[in-house]
Each structure stands twice: as structure tokens, then as C-alpha cells.
Amino acid sequence: MQARDALNYDYSVAKCFTYSAILFGIVGMLIGVVIAYQMAFPELNYLAGEYGTYSRLRPLHTSGVIFGFLLSGIFAAWYYIGQRVLKVSMAESPFLMIIGKLHFWLYMILMVIAVVTLFMGISTSKEYAELEWPLDILVVVVWVLWGLSIFGLVGIRREKTLYISMWYFIATFLGVAMLYLFNNMEVPTYFVAGTGKWYHSVSMYAGSNDAMVQWWYGHNAVAFIFTVPIIAMIYYFLPKESGQPVFSYKLSLLSFWGLMFVYLWAGGHHLIYSTVPDWVQTMGSIFSIILILPSWGSAINILLTMKGQWGQLKENPLVKLMIFASTFYMFSTLEGPILSIKSVNALAHFTDWIPGHVHDGTLGWVGFMTMAALFHMAPRMYKREIYSKKLIEAQFWIQTTGIVLYFSSMWIAGITQGMMWRATDQFGNLAYSFIDTVTVLIPYYAIRATGGLLYLIGFFMFSYNMYKTMTASKAIESEPQNASPMSA
Amino acid sequence: MFHWLERNPFFFAVGVFLVIAYAGVVTILPDFMETARPVVGTKPYTVLELAGRQVYIKDSCNACHSQLVRPFKSETDRYGMYSLSGEYAYDRPFLWGSKRTGPDLMRVGNYRTSDWHEYHMSDPISVVPGSIMPAYKHMFKNSADIDTAYAEALTVKKVFNTPYDQPDMPKLGTHEEAKKAVMAEAALIVADMKSQEVKEAFKRGEIKEIVALIAYLNSLK
Numbered sequence: 001m002q003a004r005d006a007l008n009y010d011y012s013v014a015k016c017f018t019y020s021a022i023l024f025g026i027v028g029m030l031i032g033v034v035i036a037y038q039m040a041f042p043e044l045n046y047l048a049g050e051y052g053t054y055s056r057l058r059p060l061h062t063s064g065v066i067f068g069f070l071l072s073g074i075f076a077a078w079y080y081i082g083q084r085v086l087k088v089s090m091a092e093s094p095f096l097m098i099i100g101k102l103h104f105w106l107y108m109i110l111m112v113i114a115v116v117t118l119f120m121g122i123s124t125s126k127e128y129a130e131l132e133w134p135l136d137i138l139v140v141v142v143w144v145l146w147g148l149s150i151f152g153l154v155g156i157r158r159e160k161t162l163y164i165s166m167w168y169f170i171a172t173f174l175g176v177a178m179l180y181l182f183n184n185m186e187v188p189t190y191f192v193a194g195t196g197k198w199y200h201s202v203s204m205y206a207g208s209n210d211a212m213v214q215w216w217y218g219h220n221a222v223a224f225i226f227t228v229p230i231i232a233m234i235y236y237f238l239p240k241e242s243g244q245p246v247f248s249y250k251l252s253l254l255s256f257w258g259l260m261f262v263y264l265w266a267g268g269h270h271l272i273y274s275t276v277p278d279w280v281q282t283m284g285s286i287f288s289i290i291l292i293l294p295s296w297g298s299a300i301n302i303l304l305t306m307k308g309q310w311g312q313l314k315e316n317p318l319v320k321l322m323i324f325a326s327t328f329y330m331f332s333t334l335e336g337p338i339l340s341i342k343s344v345n346a347l348a349h350f351t352d353w354i355p356g357h358v359h360d361g362t363l364g365w366v367g368f369m370t371m372a373a374l375f376h377m378a379p380r381m382y383k384r385e386i387y388s389k390k391l392i393e394a395q396f397w398i399q400t401t402g403i404v405l406y407f408s409s410m411w412i413a414g415i416t417q418g419m420m421w422r423a424t425d426q427f428g429n430l431a432y433s434f435i436d437t438v439t440v441l442i443p444y445y446a447i448r449a450t451g452g453l454l455y456l457i458g459f460f461m462f463s464y465n466m467y468k469t470m471t472a473s474k475a476i477e478s479e480p481q482n483a484s485p486m487s488a
Numbered sequence: 489m490f491h492w493l494e495r496n497p498f499f500f501a502v503g504v505f506l507v508i509a510y511a512g513v514v515t516i517l518p519d520f521m522e523t524a525r526p527v528v529g530t531k532p533y534t535v536l537e538l539a540g541r542q543v544y545i546k547d548s549c550n551a552c553h554s555q556l557v558r559p560f561k562s563e564t565d566r567y568g569m570y571s572l573s574g575e576y577a578y579d580r581p582f583l584w585g586s587k588r589t590g591p592d593l594m595r596v597g598n599y600r601t602s603d604w605h606e607y608h609m610s611d612p613i614s615v616v617p618g619s620i621m622p623a624y625k626h627m628f629k630n631s632a633d634i635d636t637a638y639a640e641a642l643t644v645k646k647v648f649n650t651p652y653d654q655p656d657m658p659k660l661g662t663h664e665e666a667k668k669a670v671m672a673e674a675a676l677i678v679a680d681m682k683s684q685e686v687k688e689a690f691k692r693g694e695i696k697e698i699v700a701l702i703a704y705l706n707s708l709k
Contacts (some may be wrong), residue, residue, distance in 0.1 A: 009521055018490040028637075038622075039589070047620035053535055053622040064642045121546035154497045162494045170497070174505050178512070187647050189639040195663060196636030200542075207576025211584055259502055264511035273558040274584065275573035284515075293585055322555035350554055350588040422562040430565050430611055434591040439618040 005029035008392050009083045010091040010383040017076035018374055022463050024068025027115075029456045031061040036449035040442055051119050059130045060118050061402045063360070066128060068111055070291060073370035074144065074172070074229040075107070080377050081165055081167045081236045082150065086157035096152045103145040110138045111418035122199065126214050128221050129183050133201045143180070147173050164252050171260060173222035183217035203226045212268075220268035226341070226366050228259070230325075231298050232375045237446055238322045240303055241376055242312055247304035251270060254296030262291050269340035272349065274377050281342075288340035295333035316375030317392040321372035324400070328364025332357065347418035352448075354440065356410025363455055371462050378469045379484050383476055386486035387468035395461040402454030413444035512648060527574030532650045532706060534550075534658045535635040536670045536695070539705025540636035543697045544583070554590035555708070568595040578650060593661070604682035605702045609693075610683070628685055633702035634706060638666050674699050677706075 038044045038054045045053045079100060083089055090096050103230055114131055117123075123130040131139065150173055154166070162170075188200035205213050221451060239246055268276070268284020306312065312319045335357050339348050348354065379386055386392070420440065423431040476485055493500045504564070533541060536638035556561050559570040571594055575581055600608075604615060609627055612619040641660050644650040660666055677699050678690045688695050 042622060050626040053547070053624070054621070055551050058548060058551045117527075121548075121695040123545055123548065125545040125548070125550055125583060128584060148626070151497070151501075158587065160495050161491075161498060162500065166497075167494075167500070170501055171504050173506070174501060175508055178505070182512070187643055189636065191641040192646055193639035193642040196639030197633065200639065202640050205580070206524055206648070207579045207582050208573040209516075209520055210580065210582040211576075214582070216516060218510055226552055257507065260507045261511075262595050265515065268515060270586070273557055273560070275571050275576065280515055281521070286510075322705060346558070346560065349558075352584070354587060357687050421561065421566075424562070429502045430562060435616055435618050438589070438620060442620070 001096045002443070007087065007089050008091060009089050009457050010082075010097070011377075012078035012097075012105055013090070014076050015381055016071045016101075016104045017079060018466075019214060020104075020111075021069055021072035021076055021370065022466060024064055024067070024072055024111065025459055026456075026463060028061060028064030029070050029452070029459055031057050031064060032295070033452045033456050035061055036445070036452045040445035056119060056121060057426070059123060060115065060126075062128060063114060063118065064132065066116075066221075066471035070225060070362075070366055070370060071375065072107075074225070074233070076377070077161055077167055077229070077233045077236075077370075077373050078146075078150070080155050080381070081232070082169070085159065085163040085165055085236065086153055087159040088157050090153070093152070096149060096156075099145055099148050099152060102147060104467040105140060106138065106145065107142045110135065110142055113138075114435060120143050124184075124186065124201065124203070126183065126203075127218055129180070129214070130216060131184075132199045133186055133188050134199055134200065135183075136180075138160065139180065140243060143173070143177055147177070154239065163236070164234040164235040164246065164256070167256055168228050168235070171256075172224050172229040175220065175228065179217045179220050183213050211271060211274065212276050212280065215270035219270055220264055222361075223263040226361065227263075227295075227329075230329075230366055230369050231259075234302055234322055234326060235370055236368075236423045237373050237376050238319070238326075240301060241316065241318050241372075241482060241484065242306060242308055242309060244305050244307075247301050247307065250302040251297055253286075253426075255294045256302060258294030259299060261442075262294055264289055264355065266291055266340070270343065271341055272340070272345040285340045285342055285345075289337045292333060292337050296330055297331040299326050301334070312483075314382040317389060317396060317485060317486075318484055321368045321375075321392075324396075325365050325368040325372065327370070328360060328403075332361035332365060335360070347422075348414055351414035351417040352444070353418070354416025355391065356448075358412060359410070360403060362409040363399070363406065367455070367459075368399075371459075374466065375462075376484055378466060379476060379486075380479055382470050382473075383479075384473040385475045386471055386474055386484055387465050389486040391461055391465045393488070395458045395465070398461070399455050402458065405451030405454065409444040409447040409451065410473045413448070416444075417441060490610055523573045523604075524577055525574055526577035527572055530575055531656075532578045532644070532652055532658055533704070534669070535634060535637045535641050535666050535706045536673045536703045537658070538640050538699055538704075539583060539632040539634055539670075539695075540697075540702065541583075541699035542633065542637060542640075543627065543701045544580075545705060549593075549626075550583045550585040550587075552587065554585035554588050554592045555592045555594045556584040557592055563592070567592045568598055578644070580644060590619075593705065593708055595709055597706045600705070601676050602702050602706065603682060606681050606683060606707055607700065609698055609701070613706070626704050627697040627701060628683060629630055630697045631689075632695045632697045634667065634670055634695065634700075635663075637700075641666070644668075670695065673703060 035054050035057050122132055185204035190198040190202045203210050265287035268280045269288045272281045417437050420432045420437040425431050534704045559572045607615045608625045611623055612621040645652045651657045674695045
């Protein structure tokens, strides 16, 4: 084996995905802010005719943020971490370089077509799986390319034992592949009937079955895109950035296999009081509560990595971002089980509490961790200091304020809405008409939108900081051991 | 065992896959046939209704409106009888939605009329003061895609044995027959509508998206 210093990791693909993460982060979050304001000020629906209504933009926002911003961040992290924990450079394998670049470019083509078709209203209506069958096939191709990259690099590795992050990356790949394939089973109508639009399809599953498959997918897309790969990232980047070893190997084992086993059962909690069988609903509810154990297992393991080193939170804003992210992960994985309790779900389901819950997880956990990861990678990929530490501090506070405004307004809105729907007068008649429960929420919608706007402003600060780091920051001679170097 | 797995990526991946796939098999398969059985009286959508359903999906109405009445008094008072699994037997895909920014539509055909829907789509606050729903004026301009709707009906008939052309069930017939049936069905809705634009287009033989969408919404009972 060569001396470790002789290994020159190749970051060309990781850099590409860094750019697309920033690009889609801006696009996805900008659309999110627009649709949030549309709910408070409906006139904003007419900014772009047919193409600017809330309903057309909503799938663009979710897909843009999940599959544009976050997935790019995951891929960027993979092309960075993979080489390092396996002790092998992509430059050593021309084949893997080609696969990596093909992966990026096909992904970009896919995302561009996805944006255009969603604008046009070409959709299968299934949440987070709106793309029609030709694009589904392209998704599968992109995913297989990523798999080739993972297992290709694993195949030529020098480090024989797979680091924790690798477990989670492999699980992400397998989990999403399985879920996506089964949920998107559809029959293209043109090939059966010979008429109509060639890209139209009809779902293989009907009614309650379709709902079960969709939420088995929908819930676990959250698991295998919002949770598992982000844990992969934090298990690598936090020890690296802080210079501390992971707190407990046994706890990481327990929480990994626990998460793998328990997560998939919890999808039923999206269907409580629906027409799917009662035992599916109950099981979804129970397993959601059990899910606290592996989730908090990971989070506690991550937090205790900082044991005796809490002072770093003051000095190093990246450690702060990551610890904040992990705290929000705990918060969100406690809120989820609470929402899965049948009586709470009866109140909260269909209300704004649900988008509130999604966003404290995504903005706090996913968003902060992804930005921290990209910040950690930047000095090592571009051989420059992070442009401004002060800007990260400012960004942190602006975005944190945004998140707090977001979830607190949505809690109030959701509980208000749920209570008003069920309120009755002394004779047992419904106390409010539906529209009463809409107009009362408008102030909260305005607060939520402003919270979202603050987060977007923070993301612009992040993007600017990254841009300056890549182009104009002070060069560094040798790679920093831990704490990322940053100018004041 | 775990140490060994961490050194053998192939078996590690197999292990992870088995552990995650297990739950899906247990939760989804056992009741798969049972929940798909239609209740008495449930019928497949006509071609015009399917075209309307495609408009509903195209403009993501399901982002704000649910189609699932939960078994609570507050919901049955507001929307009608709670939902049964078999009522969705011909819904491909299901359109339950996950958020109610607007009211549930599972049984909207029972209490709204064609012209109400027409006003609601062209100017929501004209019928619901305070509504935050966008107007969908383009539905009055774009033509409904009857061919694709026919293709969908024929596909579900051939592939999933949806009972078109059976006694007491909607007739599908050939492409030409289906088109005639669509025109006859649309004529009734257009007659109830006020929009001159839509009426004149219909005289020219065009069916606007709004007509198909109303046919679909009226079928939700």
C-alpha cells in the first residue's frame, strides 16, 4: 500500500454536485417562499398565468428541494466521503470517473426535464413521485449509475472495513431503489390503446392499495433521503471537523440496524383513519413510536461525540451547524411519533401541523447538515479558506429565526384548524363553515412565509460564501487536519 | 457477525435489503386483494369523467383538497358518509391528498352543481368569499384530452379487467362510439353552464377542460 499522503483524491464530480446543490437549493427554496406567500396573499397566484398557480408550483417545490438540492448534496458528499473512507482515489479508475460524470450529467438532464414537465402539469399525482414513466426510467438509470459508483469504489478499496457512513450510503441506495421501483409501477396507456399522449400512464395499483404503496414509499423516501444519508454525512463530517472520535461503536451498530428494521413499518401512520385495514394503521402507529429508539440512538451518539469538547460550539460555526442539526433531528423524530398517536393524528392530519413537522426536520436537520457538509468540503476541494466566518454566524441566526417562526406558526395554525373543524355548538351542530377555518389562518401563513424568506436569505448568504470561497478566498498550502480554516 | 459484515460489502448489502424489505411484504401483501374489491354500486369512470380526472391531476387539485372522509361525526356532518375502501376500487391513482387547505371533495357531487363549479373555477371568491384558491381560467381555454382518457379507459379494461361494457356498467365501445358518448354527456353539462366561450367552443365540437372537470366532480358522490 502506498503512503497515505500519496493519495490524491479527485473531486471533479463532487464539485459538480456542489454547484447543482446550490443551484437547486436556490430554485427549490425560492419556489417554496413564493407558494408560502401565495397562501397568505392569493393574488400572487397570477404571476405567470397557468404556470404560476400554487398547485402547479407545489410539486416543483417538493421535488426541487428533495431531489434537486438535497440529493445533489448527498451525491456531492458521497463523491467526497467515498474516496476518503475507502482510501482510494477516483483518479485511479478511468471507468469510475466516466460513471461519475455520466451520473452527474444524466442527473442534470433529468432534473431539467422534470422541472419543465411539472410546470406543464405532466404528473402522476403521487407525492414525491410525480414524474411520468419515461422520466421514471431515466431516474432508474441515474440511480443505477450511482450504484455502480458506490460498489465500484467499494470493489477497489484499500480500507477493508466499511466505515459507518458507508453502511448508510449503501442503505440509501438499496432503500430508494426498492421503494421507487415498486411505487412507480404503471402501465403506459399509449402502448395498450394506440391513442392519446404517449407519455401518459395509469397506476398498477388502485384505491386503498395505491395509497398503501404510495405511503410506504412516501414515508420511507423521507427515511432513505432525509434521514439515512444525512446520518452518513454527520458520522463522517462531525468527527472530522471536531477531531473527536465517534462516541460509541456499539450504539452506532444498534441504531443502524434498528433504523433499518423499524423505519419501513411506520408508513402506515400516514393512513390513520383512512380505509386501509385497521391493523396496518395500528402497526404504523406503534412502530412510529418504537422508531424513537434508533433515531435518538444515532442523535445521542452524535451529540456525545462532542463530550468534553462543547467549547468548540463557540469557536467553530460548522460544529455548531451540525450539533444544531442533530438536535433538530431529535426534535423532529419526537414530534413524528407524537403525530402518529391515533388521537393526535385525528386532530392534526390534513392540517398545517404536518407541513410544519416536515419543515422543522428538513430546514433544521437536512438543510443545516447539508450546508455544513458543503462548507467542510470546500476548503479541501478548492484548497482555500472559507471566505467568512462572520457570515456563517449571521446565516445561522437568521435561518434559526426563520425555522422557529415557521414551525411555531404552523403548530398554532394546525391545532387551530383541527379544533375548528371539530368544534360544535351546544346543539351538536358544526360551529364553523370550512372557509372560517381558512381565513383565520392567514396571519399564520404570513408569518410562516416570512420564516421561509429568512431561511432563503440565509441560503443566499451560504451561496455567496461558497462562491467567494471557490473564487476569491485565501489559498491554503496543505489540507487542514480538522477544523476548517476560515477568515474572520 | 457485524464485524464480518462490515468487511463483506456484498453480504452487508444483502442483509440490509432483507431487513428493509421485510416490513413492506408484511404490511402491503396480506390485504392486497381484499381492499381492492369494489362495493356494490361503485362504477368505473366514463371517458369524460376520466378526462376530467386527468385535469384534476394536471392542476394538482389534490395538493389542497382531500378525497377521504374520516369516520368522525364532524366529518360526516360536513361532507357525508365516511369513505369505504371499495369505493376507490377504480381509482388509479388514488387521490386522497395529504393536506386540506380546501374542503374534502369525496362527495362533492352531492351538494355542488355544475354552474357552482364553473363560478368557483373562474373566480373562487364569487362563490366562497375569503377563498384563497387561485382562479383556473385556463381551464376555459384549453381543450380536454379525450383521446388520452379513452386510452386510459381501454387500458384499465384490458389490463385490469375494469368492468366497462358489462350490464349496468358504463359503456366504452370503440373509439368512435366513445367519442359520441362523450359529446352527449358533455352537452348536458354545457347546457347548465353560463360561459358563452365554452358554449360556442362546444358547438364547434371542442370540449374545454372545465367541462370534463365538472363531469368528474359531479361524479364524486
